[in-house]
Amino acid sequence: MNVKAKIKNNVTHVRVLAQHPMETGHRVNIQTGEKIPAKYIQELRCECNDKVVFLAQFGTSVSQDPFLSFSFEGAKKGDSITLRWNDNSGDTEKIEATIK
């Protein structure tokens, strides 16, 4: 997961690129004819100073390697944000970034 957070005029802009296949469960493996099981991110949350600033819930219609950008107020330069996703198979990834 790549995260960039920049502050400008008291507004923090966050850009996230998560590496994830986002399988819909509708696709079929051409060689074996079997359905590829669904595997997709269900929730992505961003916390700053122990407060949830953004909470995204995804379905299967979100693209592979989801990209997300959002903005929030009330943080300072040098504060750290925590991003965390979990998918339907129980995998999670957590990353911290510093606001520049």
Place this chain on the structure above:
Amino acid sequence: MAISRRKFLTISSTACLILMAPLKVLAVWSSTAFYSKNLDDAYRNLFDSTELIESYRIKLKVPKIANNKEAVPISVKTSIKNVESISLFVKGNPQPLAATFQIPADTLPELSTRIRLEQASIVTVVIKSDGKLFSKNQEVKLATSSCPG
């Protein structure tokens, strides 16, 4: 006073459950809404209502003709106040609800992401504010050169 092992375990596990409860409420994934097969069911399961007010205060930026149906860039911005959530719907997809975003008080009601389109379809954004639902639609066509699968 010494506490027996059994008593300690009962007390600590109850305390854990009580402390965990509020976290779970926030983290619940709206499965019924995401598994809905058509647009009206998705609205009903997510908002308990299908009454949408079309609003020009929502800016929905999505290409009229998408080159790559696997990754269609979409951005939403609004001047509506007290936004609680922003949700994206694609009518032509097997599961129309693409994503829903909770917007806390300090977060600006604007975001961008990338979604998939199964076929040419109407893309709808629904913004919940003060218990009302505001929406904006746009039709997205697929470029003929778009490579399948």
